Amino acid sequence: MTDTTTGPDARPWQPPDHPDFLWRTPEPKRSYDVVIVGGGGHGLATAHYLAKNHGITNVAVLEKGWLAGGNMARNTTLIRSNYLWDESAAIYEHSLKLWEGLEEDLGYPILFSQRGVLNLAHTEQDVRESLRRVEANKLNGIDAEWIGPDEVAKICPIVNVSSDIRYPVHGATYQPRAGIAKHDYVAWGFARRADEAGIDLIQDCAVTGFTTDGDRVTGVRTTRGEIAAGKVALCAAGHTSTLTDLLGIPVPIQSHPLQALVSELLEPVHPTIVMSNAVHVYVSQAHKGELVMGAGVDSYNGYGQRGAFHIIERQMAAAVELFPVFARAHLLRTWGGIVDVTADASPIVGRTPYENVYLNCGWGTGGFKATPGIGWCLAHTIAHDEPHPYVAPFGLDRFVTGALVDEHGAAAVAH
Amino acid sequence: MQLIDCPWCGPREEVEFHYGGQAGVAYPAAPAELSDEEWARFVFHRANPKGPLHERWSHSAGCRRWFTAVRDTATYRFEK
Numbered sequence: 425m426t427d428t429t430t431g432p433d434a435r436p437w438q439p440p441d442h443p444d445f446l447w448r449t450p451e452p453k454r455s456y457d458v459v460i461v462g463g464g465g466h467g468l469a470t471a472h473y474l475a476k477n478h479g480i481t482n483v484a485v486l487e488k489g490w491l492a493g494g495n496m497a498r499n500t501t502l503i504r505s506n507y508l509w510d511e512s513a514a515i516y517e518h519s520l521k522l523w524e525g526l527e528e529d530l531g532y533p534i535l536f537s538q539r540g541v542l543n544l545a546h547t548e549q550d551v552r553e554s555l556r557r558v559e560a561n562k563l564n565g566i567d568a569e570w571i572g573p574d575e576v577a578k579i580c581p582i583v584n585v586s587s588d589i590r591y592p593v594h595g596a597t598y599q600p601r602a603g604i605a606k607h608d609y610v611a612w613g614f615a616r617r618a619d620e621a622g623i624d625l626i627q628d629c630a631v632t633g634f635t636t637d638g639d640r641v642t643g644v645r646t647t648r649g650e651i652a653a654g655k656v657a658l659c660a661a662g663h664t665s666t667l668t669d670l671l672g673i674p675v676p677i678q679s680h681p682l683q684a685l686v687s688e689l690l691e692p693v694h695p696t697i698v699m700s701n702a703v704h705v706y707v708s709q710a711h712k713g714e715l716v717m718g719a720g721v722d723s724y725n726g727y728g729q730r731g732a733f734h735i736i737e738r739q740m741a742a743a744v745e746l747f748p749v750f751a752r753a754h755l756l757r758t759w760g761g762i763v764d765v766t767a768d769a770s771p772i773v774g775r776t777p778y779e780n781v782y783l784n785c786g787w788g789t790g791g792f793k794a795t796p797g798i799g800w801c802l803a804h805t806i807a808h809d810e811p812h813p814y815v816a817p818f819g820l821d822r823f824v825t826g827a828l829v830d831e832h833g834a835a836a837v838a839h
Numbered sequence: 840m841q842l843i844d845c846p847w848c849g850p851r852e853e854v855e856f857h858y859g860g861q862a863g864v865a866y867p868a869a870p871a872e873l874s875d876e877e878w879a880r881f882v883f884h885r886a887n888p889k890g891p892l893h894e895r896w897s898h899s900a901g902c903r904r905w906f907t908a909v910r911d912t913a914t915y916r917f918e919k
Contacts, residue, residue, distance in 0.1 A: 665887035676883035678860075679912070723858040727889040727913045734840055734854050767883050824879040 446612050447491075447619035452626050455652035456484045458806060459644055461631050461667060462659035463487025464496040465607070465792060466784055468614035468625075469799020470657060470806070472530075475621035477800070478807035483623045486646060488630035488663075492611030495661050498729075498761035499792040500684050500718040502697055502708065504541045504602035506568050507834040508557050511817040512770060513564040518814055519797025520601060526796055532613035534605045535711055539696050541602035542576060544583075544746075546591035546702040553833050554597045567601050580696050582749050589745055591703050602697060604708050607792060614799070634671055641671070641778050655806055657782045662727070662762030664785035673776050676823050677764040677786050680721040681731035685739070685758040689713035693749065701833075703742045715753060717743055721763060721789065731760040763788050768828035773802065774811040774819040782806055783820065843917060845898040846906050859895030861885040862907045889913050 458474060460467045463485045474480040487493075503523055505516035527534050545554045554570060561568035572595045573585040585593045615625055626648065633645035634656075643652040658667050662679045694709040707717045719739040722731040736758050744751050765788045766772060772786035784802050787794060801812035811819060822828055842850040867873050867881055886892060892912050897905045909918040 663889070666889050669888070674880065674884050675887075676879075676885075678885060678887050679889075724894070724910070724915070725860075725887060725892060725912050726915055728915050732841065732853060823883045824875045826875075 446616040447625050450624045450626065452484060452486075452629065452646070452648050452651050453624065455643075456624070457482040457654040458657065459483075459651060459653035459655070460485045460657045460659055461644065462494075462661065462663075463491045463625060463627065464494050464659065464661060465492060465611055465614070465795040466661070466787075466798050466802070467657075467659035468492065468611055468618060469795050470659060470784075470802045471618040471623045471625075471799075472614045472621075473799045473803035474806065475618060475623060476529075477803055480803075480807060481622040483618075484651065485618065485623065485625045486629045486631060486644070486651075487625070487627045488647075490627050491615055491625060492608065494663075495761040495763065495791065496607055496611050498684065498759055499607060500706065500708070500716050501604045501607045501710075501792060502541065502602070502699075502706065502790075503536075503605060503793040504599050504697075505566050505793075506541070506543070506557065506561050506597060506599045506602070507831055508560050509829050509831060510564060511829045512831050512834070513561065513566055515797050515801065515814040515818075516794060517564065517566050518800065519794050522796035522800060523603070523605065524601075526610070526613070530613035530617055532609065532616060534609045534613055536603060536605040537711070538601050538603035539708070540579065540598060540600040541697040541699060542580060542583075542596040542598055544576070544596045544698065544700040544703070545594045546700065547594070550702055551594050554595070557834060558597050561599070567599055569598050571596055571598050580694065580698055582693055582747050583698060584746055584748055591745075604697065604710070606711065610795060614795075631667060631670075636671075636778070639777065639779050641781050653780075655780045655782065657784065657802060657806055659784050659802075661785060661787065661791060662764045664764055664783075668783075671776075671778065671781065673778070673781075673783075675772065675783065675785065675820065677766055677772065678725055679727055679762050679764055680724070681726045681728060681760040682721045682763045682789055683719040683731040683735055683739075683758055683760045685717050685719070685736060686710070686714035686756050687750070687753040688756045690715065690753060698746075700742075700746060703746050704739070705743045705746050707743060707747070714756065715750065718789075721765065722760075727762055729760050729762055733758075763791075765789070767823070769831045770829040771798070771818050772820055773798065773815040774805060776820065786818075841915065843896065843908075845901060845904075847902050847904055848898060851898065851901055855898060855900035857897040857899040859897055859905065862893040862895045891918060
């Protein structure tokens with residue numbers, strides 16, 4: 425190799441050619457019609473549907489780090505809609521239907537693979553709850569069935585369905601349309617479309633404050649200057665409280681670390697998604713071959729984007745009990761994201777005490793699956809200044825009225 | 840694993856402890872007079888700062904006593 429930094433032909437070092445960027449890197453303008461705080465999946469999807477469905481393109485997405493580098497880069501990519509209550513079924517099924525056409529809409533491969541999800545039942549109570557949820561799903565037009573241990577073994581042969589384990593598998597709910605997608609590609613696809621529509625995606629731009637005038641927010645103060653805003657949407661997931669505290673809006677969420685892990689690359693052994701609330705495992709095999717597993721949240725509040733190792737240890741023990749074949753797999757990497765948990769394991773979406781500020785948070789451990797659905801509904805909410813019917817039940821006021829949407833059975837532990 | 844300083848037992852491993860959430864949340868003095876909004880605040884709202892938080896912890900696998908600690912939620916470090 426010739427050294428070109430010294431000698432008679434010296435020239436400055438040049439980096440190798442970089443592939444084309446999928447979006448511009450614009451300087452923030454002084455003002456936008458809509459400012460979306462948070463450049464993760466939900467923020468980018470909201471931007472996309474603002475442009476596509478409502479023709480609103482004078483929009484900025486502000487991201488304090490890099491695009492889709494928070495929970496969007498850290499989740500376990502499970503997509504399903506088999507939630508118990510009508511309110512949840514509506515929004516998650518809307519989202520699943522959008523997933524089914526998303527690759528075409530974005531013109532970008534997202535590796536969406538509908539390989540089905542098994543939610544295992546290990547106790548009599550699990551069985552009752554599962555049957556109830558299957559029937560509720562059917563009434564809502566969601567594909568769901570109850571299957572016994574033999575059929576579980578047919579769909580996913582590596583699950584230990586023998587009766588001599590601590591929590592034997594009594595059966596499972598099965599949603600064949602559930603699946604996984606490549607989370608980075610999803611974010612990049614939305615980002616590219618939003619950028620093409622003229623929306624500014626501004627990275628390395630943390631919001632440090634808000635300028636208010638009575639019950640309106642007139643602008644956001646950022647590390648890259650003040651930006652005037654006609655409307656503001658908060659899509660900051662686990663960091664939402666750091667924004668709403670600045671605005672003085674009390675929001676009943678608690679931020680917790682949630683960890684996940686992958687094994688080394690393996691031959692295809694795991695054809696579906698398996699979730700178990702009781703044993704606490706949720707696992708799928710990514711396209712490349714890693715087993716992707718999620719743990720439960722760390723018990724304490726935290727923003728550190730990491731968690732304690734004993735949580736991972738417990739998770740591995742549970743996984744090996746249910747999948748004895750995993751005992752020989754090596755753990756490759758663990759990481760953590762920060763999830764915003766609510767009392768009823770349902771999101772908080774809609775209007776706030778400020779008339780032009782919209783809230784989208786509380787998706788807790790399962791926001792990825794909702795990405796296109798919430799983008800669609802939040803864009804509608806912003807454009808029409810009124811909650812989309814699918815998000816109307818999830819307003820901040822439900823904690824006062826008591827109309828909670830308790831999804832602990834379908835959502836709280838497993839994702 | 841993080842060591843947590845129990846005021847009675849000294850430093851012990853994190854797995855021996857149970858997290859009790861925000862400290863200093865008093866039961867309403869006059870519960871019958873609370874509005875729905877005030878009840879919602881008491882039941883559902885807790886501080887969620889990125890930074891120091893006063894918290895209740897129980898040494899559940901040790902002396903089983905409760906104590907209040909200040910922990911930084913950004914670094915997870917116990918301050919006292």
